[in-house]
Amino acid sequence: MSTPALQPAxxxxxxxxxxxxxxxxxxxxxxxxxxxxxxxxxxTPVFEDTRVFSRSLGDTSDVVTKEMYTFTDRGGESVxxxxxxxxxxxxxxxxxxxxxxxxxRKVFYAGPMFRxxxxxxxxxxxxxQIGIEVLGAAEPLADAEVIACGWHIQQELGISEGTVLxxxxxxxxxxxxxxxxxxxxxxxxxxxxxxxxxxxxxxxxPLRILDSKDRNDQALMAGAPTIHQYxxxxxxxxxxGLRRHLDAFKVPYRENPRIVRGLDYYNHTAFEFVTDRLGxxxxxxxxxxxxxxxxxxxxxxTPSVGWAAGVERLSLLLEAAxxxxxxxxxxxxxxxxxxxxxAAISLLQLLRGAGLVAEMAYRGNLKRRMERANRIKxxxxxxxxxxxxxxxxxxxxxxxxxxxxxVPLDGVIAALAETExxxxxxxxxxxxMEGELEAMMEAEDEAPPPPRKRR
RNA sequence: GCGGCCUUAGCUCAGGUGGUAGAGCGCCAGGUUGUGGUCUUGGAUGUCACGGGUUCGAGUCCCGUAGGUCGCCCCA
Numbered sequence: 001m002s003t004p005a006l007q008p009a010x011x012x013x014x015x016x017x018x019x020x021x022x023x024x025x026x027x028x029x030x031x032x033x034x035x036x037x038x039x040x041x042x043x044t045p046v047f048e049d050t051r052v053f054s055r056s057l058g059d060t061s062d063v064v065t066k067e068m069y070t071f072t073d074r075g076g077e078s079v080x081x082x083x084x085x086x087x088x089x090x091x092x093x094x095x096x097x098x099x100x101x102x103x104x105r106k107v108f109y110a111g112p113m114f115r116x117x118x119x120x121x122x123x124x125x126x127x128x129q130i131g132i133e134v135l136g137a138a139e140p141l142a143d144a145e146v147i148a149c150g151w152h153i154q155q156e157l158g159i160s161e162g163t164v165l166x167x168x169x170x171x172x173x174x175x176x177x178x179x180x181x182x183x184x185x186x187x188x189x190x191x192x193x194x195x196x197x198x199x200x201x202x203x204x205x206p207l208r209i210l211d212s213k214d215r216n217d218q219a220l221m222a223g224a225p226t227i228h229q230y231x232x233x234x235x236x237x238x239x240x241g242l243r244r245h246l247d248a249f250k251v252p253y254r255e256n257p258r259i260v261r262g263l264d265y266y267n268h269t270a271f272e273f274v275t276d277r278l279g280x281x282x283x284x285x286x287x288x289x290x291x292x293x294x295x296x297x298x299x300x301x302t303p304s305v306g307w308a309a310g311v312e313r314l315s316l317l318l319e320a321a322x323x324x325x326x327x328x329x330x331x332x333x334x335x336x337x338x339x340x341x342x343a344a345i346s347l348l349q350l351l352r353g354a355g356l357v358a359e360m361a362y363r364g365n366l367k368r369r370m371e372r373a374n375r376i377k378x379x380x381x382x383x384x385x386x387x388x389x390x391x392x393x394x395x396x397x398x399x400x401x402x403x404x405x406x407v408p409l410d411g412v413i414a415a416l417a418e419t420e421x422x423x424x425x426x427x428x429x430x431x432x433m434e435g436e437l438e439a440m441m442e443a444e445d446e447a448p449p450p451p452r453k454r455r
Numbered sequence: 456g457c458g459g460c461c462u463u464a465g466c467u468c469a470g471g472u473g474g475u476a477g478a479g480c481g482c483c484a485g486g487u488u489g490u491g492g493u494c495u496u497g498g499a500u501g502u503c504a505c506g507g508g509u510u511c512g513a514g515u516c517c518c519g520u521a522g523g524u525c526g527c528c529c530c531a
Contacts, residue, residue, distance in 0.1 A: 007504095007522065062529050066456075084531085113531085118456080121524070122531090129531060197528070213527075272531090283531060310531035336489055370491035378491095385489065399491070 011125025081114035103136030133306035144245030168259035285309035332373035336385030
């Protein structure tokens with residue numbers, strides 16, 4: 001090594017091995033559950049015209065003012081790597097002329113997002129989000145279903161323990177303006193006791209004081225007015241509807257009048273799934289209602305609701321819960337001598353054709369190939385040499401218990417199924433059982449299924 | 456953007472008060488030229504993150520930079 005090794009760019013990370021499998025597990029589970037709720041998957045561009053974000057996220061939010069990867073391309077256009085995907089989905093709805101029919105539209109997405117932030121565990125500059133959006137539904141039932149879907153995904157992953165759902169309402173515009181005025185009045189009266197940060201927030205975004213982590217601020221909050229006293233009858237009815245439907249979905253929640261949303265486009269419902277297991281990155285899934293966003297993209301009034309979740313954070317929870325998916329175990333085909341190689345390749349393809357993970361080393365004697373089979377944690381070794389070739393058999397060795405037997409070439413698949421080696425065949429059996437389990441659970445009237453164990 | 460802590464072999468980490476590097480695991484080879492995982496013998500590891508400074512001498516002390524990490528801000 002004479003040249004210095006290159007590091008990944010700050011705040012980026014490679015997904016390899018266990019980490020990749022956890023990441024994929026999160027996305028697979030979310031995609032599957034979302035599809036059960038009737039969501040279709042969209043993929044929108046990773047970069048957009050900068051105005052897609054500057055128009056939607058609000059000029060004051062930190063995301064827009066200092067965290068966006070914005071640059072001018074060779075044609076002189078200002079483009080931005082998406083810091084989140086809700087704006088892009090709304091823009092796509094409008095650009096594709098989907099605002100006039102087939103509403104509501106239910107969209108699932110998964111992909112990388114980019115924010116120029118100080119990296120920490122569970123927080124990266126290129127990170128990944130999954131999310132769902134219901135576009136064109138004004139009913140609180142939509143909000144409740146969106147939340148139920150998110151909860152269901154966490155249950156499916158087996159990571160719902162230690163996580164609580166906190167809900168709040170931000171009201172409609174009149175509610176929020178009245179509340180905002182009342183808050184400013186209250187905190188201005190106690191300005192001398194506010195933290196320095198919160199005094200800034202009092203000017204910029206007084207609602208944000210509500211989720212300050214400062215001790216003194218929190219003490220002061222005990223006496224602060226809550227939004228509930230300022231809700232219009234319509235906003236109060238909406239919030240009642242949300243809670244009623246959450247009960248019907250049997251999703252447990254806690255009301256937290258201090259939940260606010262970071263981005264400016266939210267109204268009515270605001271919620272977060274918060275865990276106590278990830279330090280300062282406690283929010284694992286967050287979302288709410290954004291009735292005005294599609295209009296800001298140049299479309300008609302299209303009330304909508306959705307959430308986004310950080311794949312890295314969900315993946316950390318999987319790891320902490322000991323639910324890292326195991327790599328599939330292969331069957332190692334081992335030819336002995338050059339004459340057996342062609343027959344071994346035929347066997348290799350036969351196994352793959354039957355849906356088994358099969359591997360054959362590119363070189364090496366029997367000992368080497370056995371070592372390699374062991375290293376890749378193969379479940380079984382199939383040894384094929386001149387002796388076997390002459391007899392029309394293959395040696396099937398179970399690498400877990402060391403037993404082996406000669407099996408006729410055409411009976412290999414059946415023999416592997418019978419030996420009940422971990423992984424390989426067991427995986428297909430497990431998949432079948434899982435299908436039956438799901439059918440059973442659908443028959444039950446309890447909506448949230450119990451958390452599933454490692455598969 | 457602000458503050459604390461950290462950075463020594465592929466990995467996890469030792470290296471009082473400055474005297475030019477070590478363990479375990481892993482890796483490679485042999486004991487076993489058609490049998491791995493166990494056992495055993497031997498072997499190779501390294502610009503001590505990077506750049507400066509102090510010193511006869513720096514992994515060790517000082518300054519700067521980069522990366523990681525924890526917290527704040529913000530957010531998923």
